[in-house]
Each structure stands twice: as structure tokens, then as C-alpha cells.
Amino acid sequence: MLNQRTIEIIKSTVPVLEIHGTAITKRFYEMLFTAHPELLNIFNHANQKQGKQQTALANAVYAAALHIDRLEAILPVVKQIAHKHRSLGVLPEHYPIVGQHLLAAIQEVLGEAATEDILQAWGEAYGVIAGAFIGVENEMYQQAKSQEGGWADFKPFRLVRKVKESEVITSFYLIPADGGALAAHEPGQYISVKVQILGETHTHIRQYSLSDAADKGYYRITVKREDPVADRPGGKVSLYLHEHLEIGDVLPISAPAGDFTLDQQDSRPVVLISGGVGLTPLVSMLNTLAAKQPHRGVTFIHAAQNGQLHALKQQVEAVAAQHEDISVHWCYDKPTERDLSEKTFHKEGYIDLAWLKTVVPNRAACFYFCGPHPFMKAIYAALREWEIPTEDIHFEFFGPAGSL
Structure with missing residues (x-):
């Protein structure tokens, strides 16, 4: 444990981290990848280029400093990040490397303000926090390996089916290449997919939610094709999966992870409640509820631009048609003429609180949502305005955690 003097020094750096946190983490990643380019096989390059990973780490470091006197307050965040680390293959030997370059970045960015006392205090604090991560992740690795059909690292899976769900979204059905048992997963969890793209120096790992219930004999991921646009490049892995992955091909996959x-x-x-491809973990939840708790009462709400970009619609409607306690509602902000003429949706525009109140029969419910960041901010604000208790609000970010 940290002594009181160390705690006081760490807490004194909170205002500095609020101002310089992102500059520190940006420099940290530059130093880390220069010294250890092999770690680029683990990290998401796109999140690095867009600054998402730097911001997420800065927020985590800031939270650690703010709560250094009661680290149990950030334990849920530790577990959330540990799930991602286990899924990516982060190991105990990576932590000293990270600590070395994080302290060096603090010293370089803060200059003379980074006194010996501050660097020593942060070194001690990092050791405690890293120890917590290592302990939690070791348990997760053991759990992933010891379960029936489980494994600890990456395992080869074979693509057995590929289904186009919309103009930009495709489902991929995967089974163990060795014909062995399939590890179970909780509805809402994800897997990591590792690909080696021709001409690329490093492997790329992406995490995709499992979009169907367990006990189906396969893992299904439903992936949006991320084409290049003016302000950002295309998604290398999503394009690879859509354009190059064929039936019979094999992909290394990590065991299911995640606390959403x-x-x-x-x-x-x-x-x-979902937006865009954010419906994938929620469809897994829906299918699980239909199979195991069909009378619990489910309201499934999805927002898409229009019917052409609405994935898994027929599957969700088929589930609802079989269960009177499941209702579905579609919201399109840019409906096509066909959508308008055939009345294939329930609301034009965006999901707002006034409309939510008309389609949600009981606010004394558990709310789960996922989608693009602006969508999630709007849904979170609506639920808080409706005075839904925080403990009944559950959400997940695709990629590094942001703030709502």
C-alpha cells in the first residue's frame, strides 16, 4: 500500500494532469513504440492516429491520481480495461516497459515541475496499480483457459458462413478450426480477431461483439465496413474481413471477454437501445432473453439512417413475432422513399426522451445501450433526465472508453 506522503504527492498532481494529461500520454506512446515497435502488434493503430487511445489513457491516469487514496473506487474501470488486455494478449512483462516510458514522458512533458519526489511517488503508485491489473488479468487468463472449450491466448477459427446484412454490414460465422468444443460466452461480450494483412509489417487486432446467443455451435460477429472518408482512412481490418475473408479461411481469435x-x-x-452497428451486443442479449427469459418483457429500440443500412432487422422482428412480451421499434433519421412508402420504421428523426416515454412501457427496467459516441451521449442524457437510476444504466464503447 502507498504511504500518506506518496498519496498527498500524487493528489497534488491532479490539476497538472488535467491540463497536460493528453500531452503526456501522446509522448508516452511515441516513446513506447520507438523503443518497442513489436507492441504495435497489440495496439489499434487507428485509435492511435485518431488520438482516442491517448485520451483514454490520460483519463485513466487522471482517475487514478484523483482516487489514489481509495483505489477501490476505480476497480470497475480496472476490470473493464483488464478484459480488453486479456482479450488482446497483454502480459505481466509488458507492465514494467509501460511504467518506464510513462514516467519518462511525465518527466519530459512537465520538465522541472516533475520533481524527484513526484517521479518517485508516481513510480510507487504505478507499481501498485500495475500489480492490481496483473492480478485481475491473471485470474481472467486462468478462467478463460479452464472453462470447457476454453483457451488462454489466440486460437484458430474457421469461417463457415458469410452473410450480408445491409449495404455496409456483414455477419461472419466462425467455428474452432480443430473441431473442438466452443467456449461459452455471456450475452454482450466480444472476441478479438487477429489478422495479418499483405504488405503490413504488423498484425492488427480488433474486438468485435458477438451478435448471437451462446449455445449455437458458432461465434457470430457482425461487422460494419469502414470505408475511407475525407477526414479519416478506411478501417483496415473491417475492409479485410469484407473483401478478402472467404469461406474456409482461418482467423486467430481470443476467448470471449467483456463486462457489458x-x-x-x-x-x-x-x-x-442501439444505434448503427452498436446493435450487435444487444441482439445477443435479445436472443438470450427470448430463449431463457421470454416473459421478462423486452423493448428493443434501434436507430439507423434508413432501411438500407439497418442490419439484422428481419432476425429481430422474427424473434419479436414469436414472443408477445418482446416489442421492437425502429427510428430512421434519413429514411428512403421506400421506407416512407412501406412504413418500415416507427419514428423519423432521432431518439429523444419524449418518444422513449411512449414506447417504453415501464421505466422501472434495466437499460442497455450501445452505438456511436454522440448517440450514446444523447441516450445517456435522456435516461438521466428521466431519472433512471445510475445502477440501471449499462453501456459499452466500441474502442477506447470515452466520457458520457
Whole structure:
């Protein structure tokens, strides 16, 4: 444990981290990858280029400093990040490397303000926090390996089916290449997919939510094709999966991970709200509820630009048609003429609180949502305005955690 003097020094750096945190983490990653380019096989290059990873780490360091006297307050965040680390293959030997370059970045960015006392205090604090991560992740590796059909690292899976779900979204059905058992997963969890793209120096790893219930004999991921646009390059892995992955091809995959999971011990109604490809973990939850808790009461709400970009619509409607306690509602902000003429959606525009109140029969429910960052901010604000208790609000970011 940290002594009181160390805690006081760490807390005194909170205002500095609020101002210079992102500059520190940006420099940290530059130094880390210069010294250890092999770690580029683990990190998401796109998130690095867009600054998302730097911001997420800066927020994590800031939170650690702010709560250094009660680290149990950030334990949920530690577990959330540990799930990602286990899924990516982060190991205990990586932590000393990170600590070395993080302290060096603090010293370089803050200059003379980074006194010996501050660097020593942060070195001690990092050791405690790293120890917490290593301990949690070791347990996760053991759990992933010891479960039936489980494994600890990456395992080859074979593509057995590829289904186009919309103009930009495709589902990929994967089974173990060795014909062995399939590890179970909780509805809402994800897997990591590792690809080696021709001409690329490093491998690329991306995490995709499993979009179907467990016990189906396969893992299904439903991936949006990220084409290049004016302000950002295309998604290398999503384009590779869409354009090059064919039936029979093999991909290395990590065991399911993630803490954005459906609470199946609760019997209250469930509201699932998604935007775009953010529906994938919620469809897994929906299919699980239909199979195991069909009378719990489920409201499934999805927002898309229009019917051409609406994935898994027929599958979700088929589930609802079989269960009177499941209702579905579609919201399109740019409906096509066909959508308008055939009335294939329920609301034109965006999801707002006034409309939510008309389609959610019972606010005393568990709310789960996922989608693009602006969408999630709007949904979170609406639920808080509706005075939904924080403990009943559950969400997941695709990529590094942001702020709502």
C-alpha cells in the first residue's frame, strides 16, 4: 500500500494532469513504440492516429491520481480495461516497459515541475496499480483457459458462413478450426480477431461483439465496413474481413471477454437501445432473453439512417413475432422513399426522451445501450433526465472508453 506522503504527492498532481494529461500520454506512446515497435502488434493503430487511445489513457491516469487514496473506487474501470488486455494478449512483462516510458514522458512533458519526489511517488503508485491489473488479468487468463472449450491466448477459427446484412454490414460465422468444443460466452461480450494483412509489417487486432446467443455451435460477429472518408482512412481490418475473408479461411481469435453483459439474475423488464452497428451486443442479449427469459418483457429500440443500412432487422422482428412480451421499434433519421412508402420504421428523426416515454412501457427496467459516441451521449442524457437510476444504466464503447 502507498504511504500518506506518496498519496498527498500524487493528489497534488491532479490539476497538472488535467491540463497536460493528453500531452503526456501522446509522448508516452511515441516513446513506447520507438523503443518497442513489436507492441504495435497489440495496439489499434487507428485509435492511435485518431488520438482516442491517448485520451483514454490520460483519463485513466487522471482517475487514478484523483482516487489514489481509495483505489477501490476505480476497480470497475480496472476490470473493464483488464478484459480488453486479456482479450488482446497483454502480459505481466509488458507492465514494467509501460511504467518506464510513462514516467519518462511525465518527466519530459512537465520538465522541472516533475520533481524527484513526484517521479518517485508516481513510480510507487504505478507499481501498485500495475500489480492490481496483473492480478485481475491473471485470474481472467486462468478462467478463460479452464472453462470447457476454453483457451488462454489466440486460437484458430474457421469461417463457415458469410452473410450480408445491409449495404455496409456483414455477419461472419466462425467455428474452432480443430473441431473442438466452443467456449461459452455471456450475452454482450466480444472476441478479438487477429489478422495479418499483405504488405503490413504488423498484425492488427480488433474486438468485435458477438451478435448471437451462446449455445449455437458458432461465434457470430457482425461487422460494419469502414470505408475511407475525407477526414479519416478506411478501417483496415473491417475492409479485410469484407473483401478478402472467404469461406474456409482461418482467423486467430481470443476467448470471449467483456463486462457489458446482460444480468440474467434480474427479473425486471429490459430496454435495449442501439444505434448503427452498436446493435450487435444487444441482439445477443435479445436472443438470450427470448430463449431463457421470454416473459421478462423486452423493448428493443434501434436507430439507423434508413432501411438500407439497418442490419439484422428481419432476425429481430422474427424473434419479436414469436414472443408477445418482446416489442421492437425502429427510428430512421434519413429514411428512403421506400421506407416512407412501406412504413418500415416507427419514428423519423432521432431518439429523444419524449418518444422513449411512449414506447417504453415501464421505466422501472434495466437499460442497455450501445452505438456511436454522440448517440450514446444523447441516450445517456435522456435516461438521466428521466431519472433512471445510475445502477440501471449499462453501456459499452466500441474502442477506447470515452466520457458520457
